[in-house]
Amino acid sequence: MKELKNGKYLENEINKANEYYLKNNLALIYKKPTPIQIVKVLYPKRSRAKIYEAYYTIPSTTDYNGIYDGNYIDFEAKETSNKTNFSLNNIHNHQVIHLKNVLIQKGISFIIVYFRYHKQFFLLETKYLLKYWENKELGRKSIPYNEFLFNGYLILKNEDGVLDYLKIIQKILNKI
């Protein structure tokens, strides 16, 4: 079996954080299942359906959502090997529209980006993503690393080794 996706490192870190938040009753945030288009299903054994043909489909929303102390949370997580910027090709148009819709409904939405070269995790609120997204036909098709440094939040691991992005969400909520 060939590995399908690169960049499972960040996903694993976020999943570990979510399990930690769940266990400690801090937040309830889950990764959605990967959307699959199922073509052929059979029943080789009575007990269990077996899927014989299926394909990955483009997600219409983001990978993660949930609730933290009454606040709706929604985000997409991506990794990049690039040293100086994060390419907007990493994100689908549907996902950006969804992140924007979350803001309209008074939720908290953002992206988390892991820069492999710098070994740094950043949370960037949707408003800053939109600034680049909405101008990408005109000029640059990426978000500079400096934007993450200036307007994003560096996410650190806590004393339990957990990538503590909830701490950043709390900072954002304190500003609202």
Next chain:
Amino acid sequence: MKELKNGKYLENEINKANEYYLKNNLALIYKKPTPIQIVKVLYPKRSRAKIYEAYYTIPSTTDYNGIYDGNYIDFEAKETSNKTNFSLNNIHNHQVIHLKNVLIQKGISFIIVYFRYHKQFFLLETKYLLKYWENKELGRKSIPYNEFLFNGYLILKNEDGVLDYLKIIQKILNKI
């Protein structure tokens, strides 16, 4: 291809409602993709991964979640042909725990049940589901139809033919 699941009628009604809410900027509620355990993936063509072997897995959360005017919404939807009660076998333990956790995080959680015999849709808040769930080892393993009549909310279709469960959510919010 054999039909895998009965009871797509309610799912279709809810999906139509969610599309309507999305189109009119009223709420942002989505059905999560069906969780699948993927065993074998190959690349018959360079462009597209093909899944050759996969299985349905038991969901760890509910089918639907989202946001409505700053409120986190989370629910499970089920149909029954039974005239007098809704069997608790229709729901997994993990899902009940999840619905309860949503309450702890100050979200809105419930089940929607369609009684085929009565052609009626009901919304029942998690607190009433829990009353039966937590006593199911002792006695009855179902929620009586009358419980839905007395403590649930009958969901009606609006003038556009949409199953308007958001109206019920607003009623619940008005009471809080």
